[in-house]
Amino acid sequence: MNLDELVELAHAAQPSALEAGQARRTARRIQREYKHATAMGHSLIEDLELRDPLTIDSDEAARITRAAQMAKLGTFTWTCGETGHMSWSDEMSMILGYAPGAVQPSAELLFNLIHEEDHDDFREAIKHSWQQRSVRQITCRVVRPDGIVRHMHCHIEVLVTEDGQPSGIIGTGQDVTNRELARREMERLKRRCETVLTVLADREPDTCLLTRRRFLDEIDRALRAGSGALLVLSVETAGESHPQTTPGGTARAVMNEQLVGSVAALVTNLVSRGDMCGRVGANEIGVLMHNAPTRLARATAEAVLETLRSQEFLVRHSRVRAQAWGGLVRYSARTEADSLDLLVDAESAWRRAKARGAALKVLTEPAPAAERRDTCRGRILTAIQDNRFTLYAQPILDLNLNQVTRHEILLRLLDDTNAPVAPAGFLDIAERVDEILAIDMMVLDRALLLIAEGPETAHYHVNLSGRSLGDDRLLRHVDDQIRRLNVDAGQLTFEITETAVIGNMTEARRFAHSVRELGCQLALDDFGSGYGSFTYLKYFPIDLVKIDGDFISKICTTKVDQVMVRSVVDICAALGIRTIAEFAEDAPTVDLLRGYGIEFAQGYAIGKPAPIAQSRTVSSLALPTLGERSAKRDIPRSAAG
């Protein structure tokens, strides 16, 4: 059906009986209301003209101006002739910011009042309207004499004389500032709804447990209000512990990971609904029982442990039993300990239970600070003495050369079953009791050895704790080692986190400049995720920025990430800072990153972290007094890279 047929058919429409009835009722209602209004003395047409709009008015400009006035719109009329004559209505005068009659209208004044950036469009609209003998509409800004900017919407029409000759143009304008603001706000809200990611990545994808960091937040929140108990469960597959089952114990780590997954599901079901479960360590699950009285918390802990110990779990296609220990610590409003303290106490408690052959150890209050400190020191020194560290290296791809040119050295801790695990919790504690320097130094020594033994093109990244930055011993030590081993300092990059920089800006800057003097490079790790700001890029001699994996892992499908990463790359490029993207997990991501001009990529798409071969030289090398290995703040997920 074409348009004419449609119009014709529509015109033949007759009201149905129902509609006719409705029309009659409406007509009666209108009569009633009219009588009521007249009785009250109201006029219903005071805002209207009575003249017949169908009578032909030879003066178009006057007619349109009149209509505009009734609609509270302003008009300007620009007639042609020898000189051309500009006039505008009172309403228009007010839109332009002048009291009616205050200025002599002129085309020049009008154009001057239009915002500079809208000038061309406004002029174009008038010109086009005139040339095409047609109507144009435009929204432009008016800059009033007092400097205030308003948005004006204008219809620009061509006037004709009675015999059809164009005689000028008329603009009908309206102050649409409020409407314009509302429109922009709607657009902004729409865009914001599309771009804001409502789900904070605060749970582990596989176990649905809160991440360690978020779980610590929850403990802190609980500590501020009321009392309760924190339970930390440690699980491992039963059976004789397999010292060095495989080189590096990787198989064991996979088994434990699967076990923790199954245990997590079970524990989440067993505890009360309000309790929170988090992944606090490689083989540890934390349960925060806020407001639970001691007896209930203890009963819950016992029930959970009983179930875990009696149940079989499916791990690597076979049924296994789990060994489990629990440490329970009570807290109350009087507790002075913070979340990490409480976690350390609960961890120490399950270790004590394990040492005594019990399932559960309950602490009715957090340990005294001194005692806790000693316990932590002891754990760290034991780990160092027993050499319970191992180093992994993850390749970094140069996206321009399409070649792996660097490696990041990652620290792994051997757990009680000799499986290598990410040492996030361990490093937290080491930082807390100021034992992190020994660990950082150990990793540095290993990296320098790798450089000394490897090709000159090799380049290693080493993570440093914020604590170590402020210690002069670290750089002195590095300086000594560089000379002793005769290595090129340019083959080493230090990665520091934004959080570390925040800790002490002065120290961090001094460190950064010293690193430069040594000839090493400096990278800012996890950029964009912490409390970082562009300040660091401005004041720190950073060579490289590592964009946090949270912006990279889903970048192919997430517009927000794309926008942010692109702008970080732009900023860095302009400042002479190189960029690395971590968590590059597939080929399309790598292609996208390369397209953005990012220089390096790291992640599963490039290569997983792999154990560094323990060369004879390395293992036999005398390490500095403080100990053994070292480095990365990586949280469980970045076991993924």
Added chain:
Amino acid sequence: MSVAGVAKQAQHYRPGRPLGSPDAIEAEFAAFCERNLSRVRNFLRGQCRDPEIVEDALQETFLAAREAWPKIREYDEPMGWVYNAARYKLRKQLERARRDLSIEDVPAEQIVQPSDAREAQETLVGLLSRLPVRQAQVFFLATEGFAENQIAGILGIARNTVHAYRYQARHALQQLLAGERPQTSAGE
């Protein structure tokens, strides 16, 4: 006398005739109102998709027409005045509701082939409501049989403009009928 009877009698009145009794005037207006209510409603619906606002503006329009009736009944075609009034009343209702025609997002609709006159009317109103308001007004009034200079008078715009809008509206409606999204023309 029944209402229907009054209405029937009222049809014998012709504009321009001398006024009769107040009852006769009332009857004459009632008949006018009944005849034209749905036309004005469709005019308004072509510009505004909110039925409540349309009904309020419709009522205000006819209340005003009732008051003006002694005068406008003498016009050759009182509907010119009524459409003009409807335009202002709709504007007022929209202001009161703090709404703006141009902000609303009109979702695309599937166009169903109308099988009778009523459906055709609904289709047409639906299509008009997707045009820029001034184009919809011009096209609607043109289908009501008004000449371009009359439409210019009713809408308070230039004759030239009516001509341009009429063409633009036609073009856009044809595109909509063909299932295309009309491109916003430079004029509107």
